[in-house]
Amino acid sequence: MKALCFRSLQSVSEIAMSIDRSIPSTTKLINELAAEGLAESVGLGPSTGGRPALRYSLNLQKLPLILSIAIDQYYCSAALLNFDHSYFSDIRTIRNPLNENDAYVNLLSLIREVLALVDNRKVFAIGVSSPGFVHVEQGINMSYDEANPFHHIKRNLEAEFGVQTILENDSATIAIAEKYFGSYQISKDVMVVNLNWGVGLGMIINGKLFRGHSGFAGEFSHIPLSDRNTLCSCGKRGCLEAEASLLSAINYATDAIKRGENSALQECMETRGYITGESLIDASKRKDSLALSAIDHIAYGLGKGLATLIHLINPEHIILSGRGALLDEIITKPIESSLQKYTIERLRMQTQFSVSEVENPQILGGACLAIEHADYAFL
Secondary structure (H helix, E strand, O other), rough: OHHHHOOOOOOHEEEEEEEEOOOOHHHHHHHHHHHHOEEEEEEEEEOOOOOEEEEEEOOHHOOOEEEEEOOOOEEEEEEEEEEOOOOOOOOOEEHHHHOOOOHHHHHHHHHHHHHHOOOOOOEEEEEEEEEEOOEOOOOOOOOOOOOOOOOHHHHHHHHOOOOOOOEEEEHHHHHHHHHHOOOOOOOEEEEEEEEEOEEEEEEEEEEOOOOOOOOOOOHHHHHOOOOOOEEOOOEEEEHHHHHHHHHHHHHHHHHHHHOOOOOHHHHHOOOOOOOOHHHHHHHHHHHOOHHHHHHHHHHHHHHHHEEEHHHHHHHOOOEOOOHHHOOHHHHHHHHHHHHHHHHHHHOOOOOOOEOOOOOOHHHHHHHHHHHHHHHHOOO
């Protein structure tokens, strides 16, 4: 079933190869799924010289739905997806700063709103992705103290909605989406940089998500690479995140406007009281001078950080994802200039740097979590 979830329209031999079973054994399994109405043949595949093989897919109408929840520092999004990762509902998003007292209550309200769309289907599992020190096996977010409902978010959501829940770090989730649906699926060593309010990293090494000894590998944002010694949210000084995140770019632009610099961002700041990530990206695309300077400001630090990854890991690909990927060449060009300055050329030339083409990777990755790790006894 997992094999068909991640790639529909497969022949028995293709499924057998992906699950490492014999063709007779795979045929038996497919026939069992078909007898239960969970899989069906959908015509013949293209001929390769012999008799075309039957291709199979899941019968989505007979299967439950998956709820994917994507959390970041300021927004929460949720959507229902089918087992083939197609969307059953649209993506609902709310502004929900995690440092506010009602953040968890707001999240529950969002989930109830989306679950109201289920109709006569049931929900198989919930995939939740969140920033912070997520301990996957324990299902806790160690960035919060135990009194905070986000600490035991997996346990709390299961108790609230009665649906098995899988919790993962947001950047690891985005890397999982890239692994299954990105342009470089066949690559074994890929670093996926999640440029958002912070700077996260998902590491695919030898084709698998790399977690490290205690599960917290990839804390790219807290490498002490900043020359400015700015205080980071973690309490330390000099972290990459403090100088190379979208929040850092927003702070840079905010300070410049307060000093009297003109910018299209002034309108957003006057209307809302702060500059949004969307307004910064939009102003950058419209060639606003201050917005472009703010992006250049963080791109320099990002290039320095990526140079460190190239020297340590020697990855085949580095992929820029997250909200910052919407900037495309506006940010990749200054990053590449920084890379040229800080990276040994023979190593840099062996690593391809590109922008992700996966849309809504955190939501998509959340569905991947559910399919990959949920208990199928509940199906």
